[in-house]
Structures are given as C-alpha cells and as structure tokens.
Amino acid sequence: MLTDQNTAKHCLPVIRKYIDKLDNFDIIEINAGEESKNIDFCVGVWKMLIDYGADRESLLINLGGGVISDLGGFAASTYKRGIDFVHVPTTLLSQVDASVGGKTGIDLDNIKNIIGTFTQPKAVFIEHEFLQTLPARQILSGLAEMLKHGLITDAGYWNLLKNSDLKNPSAELVYHSVEIKNKVVIEDPHEKGIRKSLNFGHTIGHAIETYSLMNDENPLTHGEAIAAGMICEAKLSNMKAGLNDWELAEITVVIGGLYPKYNFDESCFDTLYGIMLKDKKNQSGKINCSLLTAIGQCRIDNVCTQDELYESLRYYSAL
Ligand SMILES: NC(=O)c1ccc[n+]([C@@H]2O[C@H](COP(=O)([O-])OP(=O)(O)OC[C@H]3O[C@@H](n4cnc5c(N)ncnc54)[C@H](O)[C@@H]3O)[C@@H](O)[C@H]2O)c1
Numbered sequence: 001m002l003t004d005q006n007t008a009k010h011c012l013p014v015i016r017k018y019i020d021k022l023d024n025f026d027i028i029e030i031n032a033g034e035e036s037k038n039i040d041f042c043v044g045v046w047k048m049l050i051d052y053g054a055d056r057e058s059l060l061i062n063l064g065g066g067v068i069s070d071l072g073g074f075a076a077s078t079y080k081r082g083i084d085f086v087h088v089p090t091t092l093l094s095q096v097d098a099s100v101g102g103k104t105g106i107d108l109d110n111i112k113n114i115i116g117t118f119t120q121p122k123a124v125f126i127e128h129e130f131l132q133t134l135p136a137r138q139i140l141s142g143l144a145e146m147l148k149h150g151l152i153t154d155a156g157y158w159n160l161l162k163n164s165d166l167k168n169p170s171a172e173l174v175y176h177s178v179e180i181k182n183k184v185v186i187e188d189p190h191e192k193g194i195r196k197s198l199n200f201g202h203t204i205g206h207a208i209e210t211y212s213l214m215n216d217e218n219p220l221t222h223g224e225a226i227a228a229g230m231i232c233e234a235k236l237s238n239m240k241a242g243l244n245d246w247e248l249a250e251i252t253v254v255i256g257g258l259y260p261k262y263n264f265d266e267s268c269f270d271t272l273y274g275i276m277l278k279d280k281k282n283q284s285g286k287i288n289c290s291l292l293t294a295i296g297q298c299r300i301d302n303v304c305t306q307d308e309l310y311e312s313l314r315y316y317s318a319l
C-alpha cells in the first residue's frame, strides 16, 4: 500500500479492518505534497516494491490524494511492465477527479504531469468518511471540479450544488460527480474529443495556478485557481459561445462567493498569456478553450485570441 504521512495517520485506521484481512501486505509511506510526485520518489517506490518481493500478481493500493494516485498509478503501471493497482482516494479532488479516468503521472523539472501513462486502476473505492479530516481549503479545491461537472454537462446538478451545503458535500453529490467524470472518460479515454470538455476553466486556471506557484508564498490550490479560471472562461463563453448575460452573472456570483478573489492587474496579463502559450493542450500555437454554450452544455475547441483572453482577465480582475 502507498500512503503519505497524513493518509497513514488519518485514513489507514478507517480501513484497517479490511486491510487486516489480507494475507500479506506492506506499507510504503512517502512525504505528503506535490514535491513527492517526481522520478526520485518513483524510484523509491520501485525499490521498495523489489525489497518487499512484489511480483506480477501483486496489487498496489494507493491510499491518498491525487499525488498518491498519480505517482502510485505510474509506478505500478511501469513496474515489471505493469502490475494491478487500485485507488482509495482520500481528498475530495482525488475522489471526483484524479482517481477517475486512468491518467497516471509524475512531474519533471517543475513541468506538471509531463511523464505518465493512461492505465486504468482495477477499482476505485471511495469512503466518504475520509473527508472529515480533510482541511476546509482542500474541500473547496475538490468542489471546483464538482461545480465544473455541473456547468459542462448538467444544469440540474449545478442548481442542486448551488443550493447545497458546499462546505461539506454529501456522499450523493460526490457520487454524482464521479458518474459524470466516468461517463465522459469512458466515451473518450484518450482526450480526442468530449473529454476536452473537462478542461473548462483550466486553460486560464492553469496559468493562474502556475503564476501563483511562481509568485506567492502561500500559493493557490488547484481548485482556487480553477475557480478563477472558470469565471474568466465563463466570460469568454459569453463573448464567443452563446452563454447569456444572466448565466454569466450567476456563475460569477456563485463561484465568486465561494472562493477568495485572486488579485492581479493588467501588468500580469502578459505573463499569464506567456504561460498559456506553453500549455500542453495547445495545438499549432493556438490557445484552445472549452466553453459553455449554456449552463450544462459545453463546446470544445474554441480558439481564443490574445485580445479575447485579456478581456476575460479584465472582467475577473475588475470584480
Ligand atoms: N490523474 C488525473 O486525472 C488528475 C486529475 C486532477 C488532479 N490530479 C493531480 O492530483 C494532485 C492533487 O491532488 P490532491 O489535491 O488530492 O493533493 P494531495 O494528494 O497532495 O493531497 C492534499 C493534502 O491533503 C492530505 N490529505 C489527503 N487525504 C487526507 C485526509 N483524508 N485527511 C487529511 N489530510 C489528507 C495530503 O497528505 C496532502 O497534504 C496533483 O498532482 C494533480 O496533478 C490528477
């Protein structure tokens, strides 16, 4: 089993009664955080698997957030040309997003997820109780992906979410988000078409996330950056894809009310644009966004110009 020190402390006891039924198991514990999602830690995991005598019949159980599922999935999918693994996601983000869809990976030289595989876990087991020990900021981080699921596929779900207690999302809401992500990735496992809709908010959101990582002492979480990105891309949707003014206002008020405003001004736009140009989702140097034609409907492959992107950033920064 792969854990980090937080999931070994908070989550392992919750599932201990099941684990103790296994004939033979060992624990590999790594440091918590994105800094562990690299080749050095992966080599460490491979070496521990060798030390513990893991063979082709062995199973790796990834107990943790997205760092553990990405790293553990990658280590398992390459060890002895691939052994089975299951995910037991313990953060809201990993439950509704990272553990579903078969993407594994590690970072290299601060380039996120640049090395990886598409390999499906044998199963994903979600235990809602894990969320009780998760810090509020981490809950909000995962919540951004749930809001995105409603915005891109399901207006009814968006309405349900906006009227729910979002500081403490219910197991039913988590389940519904998993269903949405699962349906999209089954239809398009390798992101040739519909899976790109999951990138709504992420073209600008990733740039804001990277910018914050480079400049802030206490950088934004992924979800906080995506929340800002979704407001910007809702504005682009309003400019280019038919999202009406009323829907734009609603998205701005709901998301703006949940997440702290990230302050940046016009002097940062060139840097943000430079980061967007390097995004691995781009093709032929054009910046592509997945945009909303209405709440609950998404259209992929919208090329956005520099002027349009700046206008959407201006909309957000003036809020
Ligand atoms: N593969 C994919 O499709 C995909 C999708 C989205 C994100 N990701 C990846 O996921 C990673 C982010 O995932 P994350 O936000 O889960 O980060 P994380 O794994 O770093 O977890 C966040 C923090 O919460 C702690 N933690 C985990 N579960 C806990 C619990 N139940 N109680 C208390 N503390 C707990 C962790 O130890 C860590 O300190 C990024 O590396 C991102 O690239 C992958």
Ligand SMILES: [Zn+2]
Residues within 6 Å of the ligand: 097, 145, 202, 222, 226
């Ligand atoms: Zn995301």
